[in-house]
Amino acid sequence: MSNWFQEHPIFTIIGHTALVATTTIVFTTFVLDENKINFYKAQSESATAQINNEKAVAEQYKAKISVLESDITALRSDNERYLKWLGQDPKSFPSLEQEIKNLNAKLKDAALASIAKSSNDSKSNTSPITSPAEASPLPYQFSSEFLRGSSFVDPKTRATIGVSDISPKFTATGVLSIPGKGNLDLSGVKPGSSWSFSENGINYKLTLEGVNWINNTLKASVVEMPASK
Missing domain, CATH: 1.20.5 (Single alpha-helices involved in coiled-coils or other helix-helix interfaces)
Incomplete structure (x- = not known):
């Protein structure tokens, strides 16, 4: 089996x-x-x-x-x-431009001297004649370019923008220092950004005018603002 x-x-x-x-x-x-x-x-x-x-x-x-x-x-x-x-070079454009500035300054001084002399010789009781510049001075303004890793400093108000980095989107990173507000950190700030502040009773506006990522340059300005009525 x-x-x-x-x-x-x-x-x-x-x-x-x-x-x-x-x-x-x-x-x-x-x-x-x-x-x-x-x-x-x-x-x-x-x-x-x-x-x-x-x-x-x-x-x-x-x-x-x-x-x-x-x-x-x-x-x-x-x-x-x-x-x-x-x-x-005396005949170059920069030299001619400087010469024109010097001549304008001399003409202005001569005009002011003439006005002052006319005012002293006048026997009328009218108020002394003043030049347009003395009557209504131009608002203060200052602008300057600066590089990444450096700062823009306004010589009058000491308002400052320091930029440590610029992005490919043309925005800036850094620190802002303006009177009365101390230091403020900036991140991704675009061209055209502005900050208002006051110094000695006068209003100003600080503006970041340009940010160039290609050559690492920036431009900022401080402008005196008209007093509010």
Whole structure:
């Protein structure tokens, strides 16, 4: 009876089927695991390549900015040297401009002297004649450019803007110091931003007029505001 079980073909078929099924399961599991590994490996390599590409682009932009800053510095140096040379030439525009300013100053002094003399010689009881500049002085104003890492300081009111960083969106980060308000931190300040303050009973407005990320320059101004009635 035992020989019948051992020699019967059905047991051979069952054993063969079990062996094939086991082999198939093992092979399928191995192939699927290997495919998963290859898939995740491909994703990792793709992400690494993208990061490296972005780093390369960032380095290119840094190099371009560095070159632009160097060119701007060289141009400024050349411009200052040329202006100095032109200022020494009597027929150049800077020299002529300075000569015109000197002549205007002399004419103004002569006009004031003439008015003062006429006032002294007059025997009428009218009030002394004053020049338009004395009657209604022009409002105070001061503007200047400055670089990132430096400050704009108004010589009259001592209002100050110090900028430590400029973003590619042309906004500034730094510190503002105005009379009566102390120091104020600035973050993401756009060109055209302004702050009002008073000094010695006079109202002023401090304005950030320009922010240039390309050459790291800024411009600010302080203007005297008309007194409120």
